[in-house]
Amino acid sequence: MKRRAIFSAALAAAIAATAGSASAEPPPLKQKDRYKVGFAQMESNNPWRIAETKSFKDSAESCNWDLIATDAAGSAAKQVADVDSMIAQGIDVLFLPPREEKPLIPAVKKAKAAGIPTFLVDRSVDESAAKAGEDYVSFLGSDFVDQGRRVADWVIENFKGDKGVIVELEGTTGSSPANDRKSGFDDRIAEDDRFRIVASQSGDFSRDQGRQVMETLLQAHPDVNIVYAHNDEMAIGAIQALELAGRKPGKDVMIVSIDGTRDALQAISDGKMGVTVESSPFFGPLACEVMERYASGEKIEPWVQVKDRVFTVENAADNIADAY
Ligand code: AHR
DSSP: OHHHHHHHHHHHHHHHHHHTOOOSSOOOOOOOSSEEEEEEEOOOSSHHHHHHHHHHHHHHHHHTEEEEEEEOTTOHHHHHHHHHHHHHTTOSEEEEOOSSTTTTHHHHHHHHHTTOOEEEESSOOOTTTSOBTTTBSEEEEOOHHHHHHHHHHHHHHHOOSSOEEEEEEEOSTTOHHHHHHHHHHHHHHTTSTTEEEEEEEEOTTOHHHHHHHHHHHHHHOTTOOEEEESSHHHHHHHHHHHHHTTOOBTTTBEEEEEEOOHHHHHHHHTTSOOEEEEOOOOOHHHHHHHHHHHHTTOOOOSEEEOOOOEEOTTTHHHHTTTOO
């Protein structure tokens, strides 16, 4: 414990020295007719990320932004470099979904040192090393722990057998949704002794990796009857792997997940998936509203929480048309 505290203090001092940050508050934002806005996206290899970037681009029109949007192609190092380049281009404000919790912390501190207020969107950073209301203005996003918990609640209520053998497909290692969706689900499911998580492995939030990991885990655990995926893309990959192995997703294997993509809502209507807890990617309008409140001098809450719905066979078909 003590060693970790010393390490954290040393790390914080090193970061502060590099970035030259001093003030306890995040930099203010002047009121302007047009803003130069940076949005440093982490990757564009799934519908969720594509929808989020589109939401920012659509808001640029309505919100009078000159938007610089980048794509780090799945690399935290590139995302750091993208933020560097935005700082050099003189952005007024930064919107950042940090791919992982730790590697983006120096970028957040560097933006602050350059006088640029940062809003974290959809994913957060390690709170012991960077703080809302200090290093960045606020975190705009869902309660990932609660998402995992709500999936577990649905499983507990809807699983009819007396022995639930669970495979968990985790998101990107070191990312806030992977960490929190795991703890929310694992803690709640442990309260019911019918269930056992026999394997938990990362599929990096990707459909293809979800499919591959499921193929491998199925060999080791042929008795699996529940798959919990940290996002819909991996759930769809798992369905593909199960079907290839002759299993019947939705019948002999319960599939549960998070996001609310079009493919997942379709899979629920087709009876292949049980539930997906929503995690909305439509951050553009919220980003615009919160940024304007900040520019007008309002104090922004450290966490602007997004409320999520639950999609099951009762409402999935009705929501497919609006899905992404
Ligand atoms: O940070 C949110 C997660 O990131 C979404 O659930 C996932 O699909 C995305 O890549």
